[in-house]
Amino acid sequence: MKIAVFLPNWVGDAVMATPALSAIRRRWPDGEVVAVLRPYVADVLEGTGLVDRVIDWDPRDKTHESSGWKLARQLRRERFDAAVLFPNSLRSGWMAWLSGATRRIGFARDARRWLLTDPIPVTSRGVPHPVLDDYLRLAAELDCPSGDHRMHLATSASDEACWREIRARRGDVLGPRPYICINPGGAFGAAKHWPSQSFGELAGRIVSSTDQSVVVVCGPSEREEAREICRWAEDSRVVSLADEASSLGLTKAVIRHATALVSTDSGPRHFAAPFGVPVVTLFGPTHVAWSETGYEREVRVQLDVECGPCQQRICPLGHHRCMTELSADRVFRELQTLMQQQTSKSGLPVEHGVQSAHEIATMARLSTLN
Template sequence: MATPALKAIRQQFPDAEIVTIQRPYVADALDGLDLVDRTISLQNGQKLISRLGLLQQLRRERFDLSILFPNSFRSAWLSFLAGIPRRVGINRDGRRWLLTDALPAGDKQTPHPAIDEYLRIATFLVEEDQANARVSLPLSRTMELAVTDADRQRWKSFLDKQSTDFKSRPLVCLNPGGAFGGAKHWPVAHFGELAERIANELGRSVLVVCGPAEKNEALQIVEQANHPLVTSLAAEPLHLGLTKAAIQQAELLVTTDSGPRHFAAPFQVPVVTLFGPTHILWSETFYDRSLHLQLDLDCGPCQQRVCPLGHHRCMKDLRSDQVFRAVLSLLDQQQNKKAA
């Protein structure tokens, strides 16, 4: 969701070296794009000596400008300690005094799409120097991703192990799980029922993509579906590039509200997104080939990582037949577009 803002920043500062500070498990998402020049890894749970080493590295870099997409206190604190003279971000999480350029924050109770928040920061940087503006306003929301040659080889290696029948059919990807917490998970039994129907009734191949935390879930979905056209990436060396390559080749993606959901739009793949505890608008990307499914419950969306009432109805009561109808709807739309 940050790629539209990154593209605008690249265009506005064509001669600058642009460096991202990212957690290693998401750094591969930008591989193949020219939006950044290099990445500095921000490890989770670093020991004090490692944190000091990172801080010393950042100070040696002598950066001119820090653009803070996360709204966290930590990101602003790190930029401040690194001695970066300009620190631009949104005034949230009590960090106003750490920012040199603090953009006003909206009401916390009102959802603000992340893609628009990132674009707001990029727009500020363009507008403050209108005389040298290289980007047209308003900025585009179009997201970007790329698949590298190494990613294509990973995908080929996976396909080489599959049956001729699997490879000859259109592909539907399923993406379970979510780092946010258990409340975002759609039940394995529902995913299994959906996978079996897509394979059996629609004659599609079905691939369950996964990260390390979703391996067991992916295997259980395949077991539940019990169909030769349903398999997963769980046995492969997992890599974001492989997931990107798989979704790029898909006819459709069905996903929870998790990171790989956003791989669909850049590759123009239709996507059905299953929302439970999270408000749709926080991660809205305004993609025209998407359908959002969310039950209208009195208790939600609660934005909690674990269901505070213990019933998890927002996901359990979202049945596989409802999702199957959404799949049919998007596939019909695609067929009608091709026919037109």
């Protein structure tokens, strides 16, 4: 069995696709699973073993082998038995049809139903629901039924080594010290962003209340925001990775070894669950149901505003109250509650955040401070 999986374009959605990929792998352990994806998404799946090969597809790059008719000819030469389409776009349906795959499985969105051999009826009609469940429906259509919502990620040896080197180089504030990770990103749009000042206040509160450091991760477009957070924190124990070589692999390694993560509703937020790291997610314009995964160590924080959740990339009213009125004090209290819940449970795995008796004591201290 040779299967092409057209993966989502968003990092977080790619992580939420891993339960479906796992179901496909279990059903066809000797089959070949080839991921067709945006180049940056490949780092998300590296080391998981869920796909055997990747084929880059960047529709924006008109000169690359991944574009247009060149990609179609490449896919046709592969002679796929099946193509599974995670994106709902007409373009992905068209490319799957051009590939000549015997079965073409996807949701029957608009005109592309005629490009599919196995169009799945759309039943939600815009009602917020977990995207992860939609992805499992795709796998089930390929005779790979599963109710397992566990997401899968891995870190590479090189990414782990890179993070160890950074910690050693900045040993005055990192070294063996436990840390809480902050992810301020949001490629979706400005409406998802929490103010840098608020993140800075939160980071300062954490380092002044505990012996933990704070590490701010960022993508290439978020470097200045990460620096601003450190400036607002006014404490050398708040460290950004803005001046380091940025990669999703490094971000995975940083989050994997964190005590906890505080994140906007963006891709790296979903790195926490596969590694068992507690996470506080800050929601603004997006409905929490879309990205619900059932992860028990996640606290979702969202203000109840009359205009939300609007699902808009930029606040259409100009005030952005859903995020600007969310206080650092509120988020700190939510983090305290989450950490208190973790310290009350026994038997947490070492690699899933609680790494030592020292760190357990730190978590307990954070959970009791006001």
